[in-house]
Amino acid sequence: MAKPTSSAREASGSASPLTAGGYPAGAFRKYKPFFLILIMKFVLIGSGVGFDLTVSGVEELKSCDEAYIETYTNPLDRKEINLLENKIGKKIAVLERGQVEGRFLLDRAASADVCLIASGDPLTATTHITLVMEARERKIPVKVIHNSSVYSAAPAKSGLQIYRFGKTATLVNPRPNYQPKSSLDAIRSNLENNTHSLVLLDTEPKPMEAKNALEMLSEFETAVVLSRLGSDDEKISYGKIKDLKELELGRPPFTIVIPAGLHPVEQEFLDTL
Known part of the structure; x- marks a missing residue:
């Protein structure tokens, strides 16, 4: 007896259903981490004057994978950072100028949701504007949370x-x-x-x-x-x-x-x- 054709197998329900692209359903499940990279983002959060973050800024820090802060533009007491860490439930790493101005943050944002807390309004500093432009060039989504400024x-x-x-x-x-x-x-x-x-x-x-x-x-x-x-x-x-x-x-x-x-x-x- 002749073997049933693929059409016959599909008609009998013995074959795996196909996706719209003609591939077996679930064929790409093992590649899920690859697709997750596409939704990683870089978030710039303004700390305002007096280190007074907005509600949306705090929510982003709670949900992100990695949180950083730069204090070289406006020195900050470590105890204030500790209080914020307790509020968001994660550690906040303090970055030096070279780490902010270099490739570190955007390299991290290629595989994780990264937040950087910057003094005042984040886009009043040339360094942060440059970060936004470089992120866009690298197709990394950017979100800016504005705040009060000096x-x-x-x-x-x-x-x-x-x-x-x-x-x-x-x-x-x-x-x-x-x-x-x-x-x-x-x-x-x-x-x-x-x-x-x-x-x-x-x-x-x-x-x-x-x-x-x-x-x-x-x-x-x-x-x-x-x-x-x-x-x-x-x-x-x-x-x-x-x-x-x-x-x-x-x-x-x-x-x-x-x-x-x-x-x-x-x-x-x-x-x-």
């Missing part, structure tokens, strides 16, 4: 109108053969244009003290000094720079604003500090 918090806490701010300036800690003048030039230019100046302070090798910064800014008349924005021990001081240098201004990290000509409402707000 760029919005410092003007708001100073009572100054945010649209009246000019170029941002950064003061760096003294280094051998490196004493840039561009920051002071930016402030001078802002004052000529009657715009306020947001002044960021260097954090390496350690956070710059406010009094050292005020010494560098002594050619200007007044300043707002903001200590530990968003923290329980936040402190904000306003006055003439020569007088501020004699006061207790709080603890790092600091941000400074050099105001231009003040609107009456701005002046009234500053007088309440």
Whole structure:
């Protein structure tokens, strides 16, 4: 007797059902890990000012495979990281600058859900923008969870109108053969244009003290000094720079604003500090 044809076997139900592509059902089950790689993602989470993560940021950290944090842009007390670890139920590894700027994070994100916690709003830092672009080039899905930033918090806490701010300036800690003048030039230019100046302070090798910064800014008349924005021990001081240098201004990290000509409402707000 002739053997039944494949059509006959299928008709009798003895053959395995076929997928739409003509392959036996379940043929790719053993390759499931390969397909999982396609849904791995890289998540950038802003920690806000004062290390105050959003609800969605915390949820991403709970569900991810690996959690990391960079603290070189804004030094953070280890106990605050420990509290967050207890909340999300996993360890958070602290990364050095080289690990963030190199291939480490995206190499990990090729096979795992990876979260990186960054200070403030994550896309206000050039390094993190570069990470997003490189992830897209490597076809790694990216999710960004925004948060408050010093760029919005410092003007708001100073009572100054945010649209009246000019170029941002950064003061760096003294280094051998490196004493840039561009920051002071930016402030001078802002004052000529009657715009306020947001002044960021260097954090390496350690956070710059406010009094050292005020010494560098002594050619200007007044300043707002903001200590530990968003923290329980936040402190904000306003006055003439020569007088501020004699006061207790709080603890790092600091941000400074050099105001231009003040609107009456701005002046009234500053007088309440």
